[in-house]
Amino acid sequence: xxxxxxxxxxxxxxxxxxxxxxxxxxxxxxxxxxxxxxxxxxxxxxxxxxxxxxxxxxxxxxxxxxxxxxxxxxxxxxxxxxxxxxxxxxxxxxxxxxxxxxxxxxxxxxxxxxxxxxxxxxxxxxxxxxxxxxxxxxxxxxxxxxxxxxxxxxxxxxxxxxxxxxxxxxxxxxxxxxxxxxxxxxxxxxxxxxxxxxxxxxxxxxxxxxxxxxxxxxxxxxxxxxxxxxxxxxxxxxxxxxxxxxxxxxxxxxxxxxxxxxxxxxxxxxxxxxxxxxxxxxxxxxxxxxxxxxxxxxxxxxxxxxxxxxxxxxxxxxxxxxxxxxxxxxxx
Numbered sequence: 312x313x314x315x316x317x318x319x320x321x322x323x324x325x326x327x328x329x330x331x332x333x334x335x336x337x338x339x340x341x342x343x344x345x346x347x348x349x350x351x352x353x354x355x356x357x358x359x360x361x362x363x364x365x366x367x368x369x370x371x372x373x374x375x376x377x378x379x380x381x382x383x384x385x386x387x388x389x390x391x392x393x394x395x396x397x398x399x400x401x402x403x404x405x406x407x408x409x410x411x412x413x414x415x416x417x418x419x420x421x422x423x424x425x426x427x428x429x430x431x432x433x434x435x436x437x438x439x440x441x442x443x444x445x446x447x448x449x450x451x452x453x454x455x456x457x458x459x460x461x462x463x464x465x466x467x468x469x470x471x472x473x474x475x476x477x478x479x480x481x482x483x484x485x486x487x488x489x490x491x492x493x494x495x496x497x498x499x500x501x502x503x504x505x506x507x508x509x510x511x512x513x514x515x516x517x518x519x520x521x522x523x524x525x526x527x528x529x530x531x532x533x534x535x536x537x538x539x540x541x542x543x544x545x546x547x548x549x550x551x552x553x554x555x556x557x558x559x560x561x562x563x564x565x566x567x568x569x570x571x572x573x574x575x576x577x578x579x580x581x582x583x584x585x586x587x588x589x590x591x592x593x594x595x596x597x598x599x600x601x602x603x604x605x606x607x608x609x610x611x612x613x614x615x616x617x618x619x620x621x622x623x624x625x626x627x628x629x630x631x632x633x634x635x636x637x638x639x640x641x642x643x
Contacts, residue, residue: 315364315387317621318346320356322371330369330392330614339367339618342625357382365624367392367617372399380407388624392617394418394604395642396634411634412620415642416473417612418605422552423477425603429575430482430520433548434461438597439573458519458546462486467518468506469535470525470553471496472642478522479505490514493525495641515542520550526642527554537562540572548573552603555580564588567595577603 353373360383388410436459471493491506501508566572573595
């Protein structure tokens, strides 16, 4: 590729320094002419896309529909410095031969790290112990919650997504058994990942902690429903960092409020829950405001990955994180 012109497109120009440090911007400018303005709206994109070869997108980028693409006569690639490309791409992008890349792999790392932390805290029952300690403020006259501890813990991973696979890898050093449910992964492939393939019902029945990493698709809606929750052992924990729609919220609420199950929820359905929702105050629940994904200094990983993809593109080499249309049927 001859030296291209690149432009940024995202909902807010203030995102740019969060995603791209000085070194990353210098690397990008070394291989491409970078348009001075950040395209923050469809109107701005329509005005500028005619001279753009590579569009570096972020959260809130304009949707690349037929009308917008007709103006983008030189566009060769869309490099998304965020997770899912579904909000911005349309079939017309691939029909015109435009390459698409995503930084979802970089965004998977902090989610997997959050999940590991919550799995280990759940096994140790740290949050409940902290509540009991705060209530008594002494070491006498009360007992720690049981069972507790991570030796021999069984962790059920729902979905061998990028994040699910990273979670399995992060669990390797610990004395835990990992079960995996994913209809696209057979027993042999699961063993290669370091897990045992099981049905969803069997995973629920055997796991001390169930962690959800499946994509939000019509067929995964409320895949963790009343039946699966009822099969989970007493005092088991459900961790959800995927999407709230994958879990039957009313059924989970009943189980947690009753005291039988616990839940760590970074996502909910709806999101956020109504202010008066009982999960906010339930002793067995920890709700966090969608913080598992890249935040703060973690955002730089996304920008670095995007710049690397542009460097590969200009060098005539294959993209490392290309997204094809057939991928969208199995990914978020």
